[in-house]
Amino acid sequence: MSAAVGEIPESMRCSVLRAAGELEVQQRAVPRPAPREVLVRVGAVGTCGSDVHYFTHGRIGRFVVREPLVLGHEPSGRIVAVGTGVDASRIGQRVSIEPGVPCRRCRYCHRGEYNLCPDIAFFATPPFDGAFSEYVTIADDFAHPVPDSVSDDAAALLEPLSVAIWANRKAGTGLGSRVLVAGAGPIGLLVAQVARVQGAAQVVVTDLDAGRRATALDNGATDVLDPRDGDPAARGVDVDVFVDCSGAPPAVTAGIGAVRAGGTVVLVGMGADEMTLPVSSLQSREITLTGTFRYAETWPTAVQLAASGAVDLDRLVTAHVDLDHVADALSPDPAAAHVKIVVRP
Incomplete structure (x- = not known):
C-alpha cells in the first residue's frame, strides 16, 4: 500500500x-490494495435478484457457493488508500465500483467485449467475494469517480443502470423507437428510463403486479399492461424492440409476438435455463434474438445520466439495512415488496 488517509483498521465486518x-456477520482482515488497485470504504451496496437467488438456493446455474461467500456486487464508496502505481490524489475520491475485472489479455478483452472474458473476477460470483463489507479493493480503472451531485445510493445503482444501458445498446433503441419491456422490477424500470432518454417514442411495460405497473408509469413507461389481460400483440402492441426483464417463458413468447418483422428481442431476465421459442415466427419475420451478459464500457454513460438527472436512481430505493440485517433484505418475500433495498455497511 503506497498511500492511505488516516488510520486504516486491521479488521472489518x-x-x-x-x-x-x-448469513453470518464476521470479522475479516481489511484487504490491502495491490499494485494498480485502490481500497474503498464502502458507503452503499444495492441488493440484486442474484443475491436473493444465492441466499435462497446457494447457486445460480453453473455458479455454486462451495465456500463462504460475501455477496453484493453494486457498491459505491470512497477511496481511502491506493496501491503502487496509483496517483495518491485519488485518496478521498467518491467512486462507483464496476464489479468485474477482466483478464485484459484474452480475445474477448482485445475485442472490447470484456464482459465475455472467461477469466473475469466478478464480485459476489463464486469464488470471488462481493461488497457486503466495510472495505473492498478493486482495480483503479474500475473505480469510477462520481460527482457530489450523485448520492452514495445512486452511485451504487450505476451497476443496474449499466445493465439497462447495455440492454438498450443491444436492442438498438433510438429516436422514435417503440419498445416493449416485460417485468417492472429494478432492471425493467431502468430499461424503460434509458429507452426514453435515448429517444424511444413508446415504452410499454408489462407486469403482473399493479403497484409495479404504477411505478413503471413514473419511470419512463408510456403505457402499462397486465399480462393476464391478454398478449400484447392481441391488444394492438406493435414494437421495434422487445426487452425481457422477467425471465418468464410465457412473457418471452408473448413479447416476441408483438415485435415487428425485422425487429429485435433482447433477453435480460434470468429464469428458466431452457424454454420453447416460436422458431418459425423468428425465422420467417427475420427477428434478431440476443441475450445480455453484464455490460462493457457503460459507466461513463451511467455517470452522466445520473449526474444530469436524466435518470433518477434515488427514487428506486425503498429501504435501507445494515450488515446485521442483510438476511431481511434477501428474503424473497421482503425483497419482492420493495423496488430496491440498499445495504449501508
Whole structure:
C-alpha cells in the first residue's frame, strides 16, 4: 500500500453467506490494495435478484457457493488508500465500483467485449467475494469517480443502470423507437428510463403486479399492461424492440409476438435455463434474438445520466439495512415488496 488517509483498521465486518439461507456477520482482515488497485470504504451496496437467488438456493446455474461467500456486487464508496502505481490524489475520491475485472489479455478483452472474458473476477460470483463489507479493493480503472451531485445510493445503482444501458445498446433503441419491456422490477424500470432518454417514442411495460405497473408509469413507461389481460400483440402492441426483464417463458413468447418483422428481442431476465421459442415466427419475420451478459464500457454513460438527472436512481430505493440485517433484505418475500433495498455497511 503506497498511500492511505488516516488510520486504516486491521479488521472489518462482513456479511458472509455460509450456506443457502445462512448469513453470518464476521470479522475479516481489511484487504490491502495491490499494485494498480485502490481500497474503498464502502458507503452503499444495492441488493440484486442474484443475491436473493444465492441466499435462497446457494447457486445460480453453473455458479455454486462451495465456500463462504460475501455477496453484493453494486457498491459505491470512497477511496481511502491506493496501491503502487496509483496517483495518491485519488485518496478521498467518491467512486462507483464496476464489479468485474477482466483478464485484459484474452480475445474477448482485445475485442472490447470484456464482459465475455472467461477469466473475469466478478464480485459476489463464486469464488470471488462481493461488497457486503466495510472495505473492498478493486482495480483503479474500475473505480469510477462520481460527482457530489450523485448520492452514495445512486452511485451504487450505476451497476443496474449499466445493465439497462447495455440492454438498450443491444436492442438498438433510438429516436422514435417503440419498445416493449416485460417485468417492472429494478432492471425493467431502468430499461424503460434509458429507452426514453435515448429517444424511444413508446415504452410499454408489462407486469403482473399493479403497484409495479404504477411505478413503471413514473419511470419512463408510456403505457402499462397486465399480462393476464391478454398478449400484447392481441391488444394492438406493435414494437421495434422487445426487452425481457422477467425471465418468464410465457412473457418471452408473448413479447416476441408483438415485435415487428425485422425487429429485435433482447433477453435480460434470468429464469428458466431452457424454454420453447416460436422458431418459425423468428425465422420467417427475420427477428434478431440476443441475450445480455453484464455490460462493457457503460459507466461513463451511467455517470452522466445520473449526474444530469436524466435518470433518477434515488427514487428506486425503498429501504435501507445494515450488515446485521442483510438476511431481511434477501428474503424473497421482503425483497419482492420493495423496488430496491440498499445495504449501508
